[in-house]
Amino acid sequence: MSRLGGAYLAFDGHDAGNTSASKKGESLEDTIRSLECYADATVLRHPTEGSVEQVVANATKPILNAGDGVGEHPTQALLDLFTICDQLDIELNEPVEELVVVLLGDLKHGRTVHSLAKLLVRSMADGTMLCKKLILRYCSPESLQMPKDVQEYVADFPNVRQESLSDLNEATT
DSSP, X not given: OGGGTOXXXXXXXXXXXXXXXXXXXXXXXXXXXXXXXXXXXXXXXXXXXXXXXXXXXXXXXXXXXXXXXXXXXXXXXXXXXXXXXXXTTOBTTBOEEEEEEEEESOTTTOXXXXXHHHHHHHHHHSXXXXXXXXXXXXXXXXXXXXXXXXXXXXXXXXXEEEEEESOHXXXXX
């Protein structure tokens, strides 16, 4: 932000925060409305899943989702997508035939992988075309599998196959 000529206000406003507003029970929406008087946009990182959607409904200025609990982390997903394109020399709008992406580890609580899976399929649907066919391989222990709501979201997109595996060797072949 500073390198772009802007300034920021650091604010710890969740329940364990050090502000008098949070100690008095001020809602997150009220806090954001107050901050909007001082800022042109809000970058919100909050420990509660769904907090961004809650705030966006009442915000009058842009809200950038920097992560919410175990829900989403779209800013990291953008960096991951950039890295994938950069490392594989993929140009947007010049799709590769097939792309296999292995998402590995704690997929149940890993908000970055939730956001990345959604961003990858959206990149195929919105005209930017990353690839013609996408294979998402979810590799994790059974207890830490990708949440059903993310899998259902991904399933709504054409030309995408999802695979759930527990063996890393199998996932990477």
